[in-house]
Amino acid sequence: xxxxxxxxxxxxxxxxxxxxxxxxxxxxxxxxxxxxxxxxxxxxxxxxxxxxxxxxxxxxxxxxxxxxxxxxxxxxxxxxxxxxxxxxxxxxxxxxxxxxxxxxxxxxxxxxxxxxxxxxxxxxxxxxxxxxxxxxxxxxxxxxxxxxxxxxxxxxxxxxxxxxxxxxxxxxxxxxxxxxxxxxxxxxxxxxxxxxxxxxxxxxxxxxxxxxxxxxxxxxxxxxxxxxxxxxxxxxxxxxxxxxxxxxxx
Numbered sequence: 459x460x461x462x463x464x465x466x467x468x469x470x471x472x473x474x475x476x477x478x479x480x481x482x483x484x485x486x487x488x489x490x491x492x493x494x495x496x497x498x499x500x501x502x503x504x505x506x507x508x509x510x511x512x513x514x515x516x517x518x519x520x521x522x523x524x525x526x527x528x529x530x531x532x533x534x535x536x537x538x539x540x541x542x543x544x545x546x547x548x549x550x551x552x553x554x555x556x557x558x559x560x561x562x563x564x565x566x567x568x569x570x571x572x573x574x575x576x577x578x579x580x581x582x583x584x585x586x587x588x589x590x591x592x593x594x595x596x597x598x599x600x601x602x603x604x605x606x607x608x609x610x611x612x613x614x615x616x617x618x619x620x621x622x623x624x625x626x627x628x629x630x631x632x633x634x635x636x637x638x639x640x641x642x643x644x645x646x647x648x649x650x651x652x653x654x655x656x657x658x659x660x661x662x663x664x665x666x667x668x669x670x671x672x673x674x675x676x677x678x679x680x681x682x683x684x685x686x687x688x689x690x691x692x693x694x695x696x697x698x699x700x701x702x703x704x705x706x707x708x
Contacts, residue, residue: 471567475555477539481556482567487577489536490583493518493523497531504589504703506533506582508596511620512558513551515539520594525691526593529703533584537597538575544654554597559655562625570625570631572597573604580612591703593617595686596655600624603645603664606672610638615703616672617646617694620684622656623664638671644701645672648690650682654689 471481492498498505506527508519516536522533537552554572557564576592584590590601592615599621606616607624626632645668649661668674677693698704 460483469565469567469570469628474560474564477541477556479539479551479556481560481564482571485538485571487518487535487538487555487575487579489516490533490579491520491648492533493520493531498533498584498588500533500585502633504529504591505584506530506532506662507576507590507592508532509554509594509601510537510552510593511540511596512553512600514595515550515552519574519598522691523588526694527698530704535579537572542572542691545582546645547558547625550698554601559597559622563627565630566626566628566665567623570608570628572601573608576601576605576610577609581678589614591615591617592618594621597619603668604632606638606645607616607632607635607645610634610641610643613643615644615701619648619686619690620650620653620656621647621664622660623667628675635671642673644697646697647674648686648694649676649678650685650687651678651680652682653684655684 469482473480487649506523510516510518518535520534537554539553540550541553556566560568580590590612592605594602599618602616602618603621604624605613647668665676675697679690
């Protein structure tokens with residue numbers, strides 16, 4: 459694994475005009491909620507690592523897990539960047555990135571910084587022998603993929619719901635792409651046909667990249683906007699069973 463801390467200085471970019479700070483500045487995860495006491499300790503089933511989207515918090519995906527994998531442990535992380543002081547946000551709103559969806563080098567820089575913060579949290583709080591499966595929505599979906607591009611050997615699988623892809627224009631921001639290519643890690647990618655947040659070309663680019671670099675299962679949901687749905691949960695639960703990730707208890 460690359461020592462990500464060595465790359466931070468070179469990966470800090472310009473100031474953001476949306477969220478205070480600079481793209482790519484180092485971040486630290488300081489808050490999380492778990493499904494039960496000791497959920498991050500070693501256990502028989504993989505631990506789900508929940509990563510929320512723009513303007514949300516750690517409670518968001520935690521609520522979703524009772525539909526997706528009710529008998530697995532999870533930990534849901536709070537993004538480090540606070541949005542609650544913005545006039546258009548409610549208290550308790552956070553972001554992993556310095557914009558809702560940065561582009562170009564800004565996204566590469568922020569994706570690396572956020573994934574490194576998450577990876578640091580996992581290394582400090584989850585037993586090394588515990589399988590971990592990142593699951594994220596939107597920004598969190600991007601980071602579920604990005605974690606594979608930073609340290610693919612640590613993660614059993616990845617789930618990206620309405621996620622997107624960092625462009626890869628800065629090589630240091632994606633140090634493990636070539637290692638990932640050889641590992642055939644299972645990924646689930648779900649997206650809506652009527653998504654008004656992610657352009658179609660971003661979705662298709664993400665699909666093409668995941669098809670090349672991972673063992674991809676993808677589902678499009680007719681009429682779904684930038685959101686999740688019960689049919690998506692049904693497909694996801696079946697995929698988890700097929701890959702022996704979740705319990706078969708219903």
